[in-house]
Amino acid sequence: MPCIEIENLTHTYFPGTPLETTALRDISLLVDRGETLALAGATGSGKSTLVRHLNGLLAPTSGRVRVLDGDLADKNFRRRLWRRVGLVFQFPERQIFSGMVYEDIAFGPRNTGLAGPALRDRVSWAAEAAGLPEELLYADPAELSGGMRRRAAIAGVLAMRPEILILDEPGAGLEPAARENILRRIIELQAEQGTTVILITHHLADAALYADRLALLEKGRLTAVGPVAEILSRPDLLDTAGLEPPFTVELTRRLAAAGITLPETPLVPIEAAKLIASLLVPGVAS
Amino acid sequence: MLSGITMGQYLPGRSPVHRMDPRAKLAAAALAVPAVLYSSTWMTIAAVTIWLAAVAGLSGLRPGIYWRSMRPLWILLLLSFVVQALFTPGEPLINIGPVDISEPGLLQGALLLWRLGILLVLASVITFTTTPLQLTGALEWLLSPLIRLKVPVREMAMIINMALRFVPTLFDEARLLLMAQQSRGADFTSGGIRERVRGLAPFMVPLLTNIFRRADDLALAMELRCYQVGAPRSRMNELHFAAADFAAVAVTVLLLAFVLGCRVLQVAKVAS
Numbered sequence: 259m260p261c262i263e264i265e266n267l268t269h270t271y272f273p274g275t276p277l278e279t280t281a282l283r284d285i286s287l288l289v290d291r292g293e294t295l296a297l298a299g300a301t302g303s304g305k306s307t308l309v310r311h312l313n314g315l316l317a318p319t320s321g322r323v324r325v326l327d328g329d330l331a332d333k334n335f336r337r338r339l340w341r342r343v344g345l346v347f348q349f350p351e352r353q354i355f356s357g358m359v360y361e362d363i364a365f366g367p368r369n370t371g372l373a374g375p376a377l378r379d380r381v382s383w384a385a386e387a388a389g390l391p392e393e394l395l396y397a398d399p400a401e402l403s404g405g406m407r408r409r410a411a412i413a414g415v416l417a418m419r420p421e422i423l424i425l426d427e428p429g430a431g432l433e434p435a436a437r438e439n440i441l442r443r444i445i446e447l448q449a450e451q452g453t454t455v456i457l458i459t460h461h462l463a464d465a466a467l468y469a470d471r472l473a474l475l476e477k478g479r480l481t482a483v484g485p486v487a488e489i490l491s492r493p494d495l496l497d498t499a500g501l502e503p504p505f506t507v508e509l510t511r512r513l514a515a516a517g518i519t520l521p522e523t524p525l526v527p528i529e530a531a532k533l534i535a536s537l538l539v540p541g542v543a544s
Numbered sequence: 545m546l547s548g549i550t551m552g553q554y555l556p557g558r559s560p561v562h563r564m565d566p567r568a569k570l571a572a573a574a575l576a577v578p579a580v581l582y583s584s585t586w587m588t589i590a591a592v593t594i595w596l597a598a599v600a601g602l603s604g605l606r607p608g609i610y611w612r613s614m615r616p617l618w619i620l621l622l623l624s625f626v627v628q629a630l631f632t633p634g635e636p637l638i639n640i641g642p643v644d645i646s647e648p649g650l651l652q653g654a655l656l657l658w659r660l661g662i663l664l665v666l667a668s669v670i671t672f673t674t675t676p677l678q679l680t681g682a683l684e685w686l687l688s689p690l691i692r693l694k695v696p697v698r699e700m701a702m703i704i705n706m707a708l709r710f711v712p713t714l715f716d717e718a719r720l721l722l723m724a725q726q727s728r729g730a731d732f733t734s735g736g737i738r739e740r741v742r743g744l745a746p747f748m749v750p751l752l753t754n755i756f757r758r759a760d761d762l763a764l765a766m767e768l769r770c771y772q773v774g775a776p777r778s779r780m781n782e783l784h785f786a787a788a789d790f791a792a793v794a795v796t797v798l799l800l801a802f803v804l805g806c807r808v809l810q811v812a813k814v815a816s
Binding site: 310313315340341344345347350352353354355356365366369370414415418 | 720721723724725726727728729730731745746747749750753754
């Protein structure tokens with residue numbers, strides 16, 4: 259059941275001026291309700307431009323885009339779409355403006371009209387969902403660590419309970435443990451709420467771990483979309499898109515080139531270890 | 545805002561004018577300005593116009609570009625012409641209702657139009673062919689004698705260069721911030737004055753915070769590389785005067801001399 263239908267989407271910035279740039283060319287893509295789609299591509303490939311249509315910030319220059327139950331051609335629909343489609347920008351902690359974490363998280367839901375006890379509950383819930391300890395709600399964001407500020411910013415978007423959640427490199431600049439923590443929580447939330455998640459990432463290993471499908475963008479064009487394992491096993495596609503395959507995929511490829519074929523393509527190191535062990539020691543379950 | 549060629553924009557090129565030392569360009573322009581303002585006879589007007597046409601030709605930019613860059617100012621120019629034509633006393637030539645237009649008025653208006661046009665094209669030649677960095681370098685050198693009078697010339701040049709470097713970055717950041725807050729329902733467009741001002745907080749606060757953080761990091765980075773306020777610094781692209789530069793300034797000096805000479809000798813004026 260698609261909740262996003264993109265048909266021949268093209269977006270041009272500054273049309274008709276010397277600065278004219280076509281950021282997206284003829285993109286067609288369907289996103290199902292409740293799925294996790296990873297979106298990957300080199301810098302400038304159009305990932306940000308694409309997702310900014312999905313919450314109504316941008317309108318297509320040509321093509322048709324339906325999000326949830328409305329068409330992006332409708333200006334009023336676009337103006338209200340932020341309530342249902344949450345977009346977490348890269349380095350979201352940069353947009354924190356309040357002197358108290360609680361107030362910043364409450365900003366979004368307040369704008370949707372929530373108030374009083376319902377608002378308080380929502381803020382508490384969002385903080386917990388993002389992994390932010392309760393007592394930090396009353397702290398000054400400036401005194402928090404980078405990781406906690408990141409969680410606070412994400413909580414600010416989660417607090418609006420969007421039906422579609424788009425995250426632009428949520429782990430950027432964080433140490434691996436923190437990244438894993440945030441991503442895991444998002445997936446947990448998704449399982450609970452049925453949220454559709456779109457994850458923009460350079461780290462294809464994240465796509466492997468957390469996403470159902472992977473879409474590749476290259477210079478504004480969609481070059482591939484399909485199940486993650488399938489796309490990752492195509493090093494040629496990844497290469498032209500300017501991306502590096504995850505370690506395990508590359509390992510499998512090189513082993514194959516050396517004559518050692520693993521029974522399946524592992525997506526995470528532990529899987530790879532088990533598969534290799536099963537080949538080395540016959541009888542060991544993989 | 546961004547339609548066509550903006551005035552003041554740098555347009556890359558390798559023409560003789562592009563390659564001139566920016567100090568010579570500024571000096572020549574500075575000499576040309578009084579030449580333009582004191583031209584009031586057919587001969588001097590022709591001389592200045594030919595000079596400018598030659599300079600614009602040497603700049604390697606199509607004439608259409610100069611035309612288009614002046615378009616936003618046409619109304620102003622036309623208005624100046626009309627005002628000058630209407631309010632100059634003299635024998636009425638044409639009569640439109642309560643208003644008289646005299647021959648001196650028309651000539652005066654035309655002269656003003658010519659002067660403004662020439663100055664605008666001159667400014668355009670300079671800004672089209674000189675990068676902002678070159679311009680500040682030239683200004684810094686030309687104003688450097690003022691350092692002895694305790695005028696902070698080098699610091700001002702550094703400030704201007706930093707502003708030129710960071711203004712585009714700040715614009716980008718502001719745009720991003722605007723989008724991020726709009727994605728959370730921030731509305732900057734509706735409501736009365738008080739609401740709108742209050743509504744600006746989610747935008748202004750992080751913007752200013754980020755600006756100050758950037759400035760702090762920048763200051764530290766500069767100190768770590770031994771920058772000292774006001775101390776003389778070398779340049780990567782050293783400015784050297786070449787024959788072309790001396791020639792350009794010499795020609796402009798001659799032009800100015802010619803104009804002033806004609807004025808002093810009271811050669812037949814078009815208007816004053």
